[in-house]
Amino acid sequence: MNDSAIHLGVTPARDDADLLTLRQRAVLDCITASIRTRGYSPSMREIGKTVGLSSTTSVAHHLRELERKGFLHRDPHRPRACALTARALALVSDPQPTAFASHLAQHVEEDQQQPAVAWVPLITRFTVDAPHQSGPQGQEMLPMPRRVVGEGELFAVTMRGQSMNEAQICDGDVLTVRRQRIAAHNDIVAALLDDDDGEATVRKLQIADGRLWLMPCSPAFDPIPVKSSTAILGKVVAVLRPL
Incomplete structure (x- = not known):
């Protein structure tokens, strides 16, 4: 893994x-x-x-x-x-x-210590509801305030889908993700569901009955159980929404 x-x-x-x-x-x-x-x-x-x-x-x-x-x-x-x-x-x-x-x-x-601005690479978008293989890292770099996104290695993705609407994460939002290998209960994370297929999703990580789950923030979608092939890509730390 x-x-x-x-x-x-x-x-x-x-x-x-x-x-x-x-x-x-x-x-x-x-x-x-x-x-x-x-x-x-x-x-x-x-x-x-x-x-x-x-x-x-x-x-x-x-x-x-x-x-x-x-x-x-x-x-x-x-x-x-x-x-x-x-x-x-x-x-x-x-x-x-x-x-x-x-x-x-x-x-x-x-x-x-980090500078006031973090330049965050915008990688290929992925669909949360029907995730597909992530593509190569894009060339566009987004300036994000360090006081908002914090420290660590960052990347950005464009949200597609409705499964996180109740968490105020909507289709078309640009998510800044801090790359990290683990997350805490109730953190919103980007996760790789299968290393071979490269399927990715954004969900809320929760612990229930001694198990880890990737939970949607919409009743229209089902929870995803965390398996041995599941990998945390990072924690969502900021949401950028165009008006």
């Missing part, structure tokens, strides 16, 4: 919070806050500063424990690549910002 894959992990349990020490929960919350606000995981140094650990060795130990307990998936070849499993998403599904989001902002490394 590619870098954008959802890591399903294990089925969430009611007492999952009891499996974590206070420090492990703090590290998990720090990672969640970074992914929600920036679209990628914090460095071990940032985690240490945020949760009060002076040694990156201690941070690495807690990351290994979170992975062993089924809350994280880590890429051994990419030190900062941490993905929350379904168990972790169920535990941290509260969409309200945590204190760790503001604490983390105080420790963002200087080389991660």
Whole structure:
């Protein structure tokens, strides 16, 4: 599975919070806050500063424990690549910002500062109701205010279809998507349904009965279950609508 894959992990349990020490929960919350606000995981140094650990060795130990307990998936070849499993998403599904989001902002490394304008490539449009294979990246670049779209790697697509109307995402809207491999409960995401066919869709990611679903925001469309072949392409962070 590619870098954008959802890591399903294990089925969430009611007492999952009891499996974590206070420090492990703090590290998990720090990672969640970074992914929600920036679209990628914090460095071990940032985690240490945020949760009060002076040694990156201690941070690495807690990351290994979170992975062993089924809350994280880590890429051994990419030190900062941490993905929350379904168990972790169920535990941290509260969409309200945590204190760790503001604490983390105080420790963002200087080389991660972004300019005021983000130039976002507009790629081929895809139909949400009847998605088809995504084409190559287009040449048009859209200037988007960084304070609106945030940080991270961005791309834009033109919405086609009616399945997200009740979320105020309509046919013809230009969606700015922050490329990231995982998302939180109730995030609106662009997702690849099958790596071979290249079918893509925009839906709301939700957790229900221990499973992940791509939910429409219109009663006329059916939910799509997340399968092992499903991959998150990114989170929708802005909607541009021509008048």
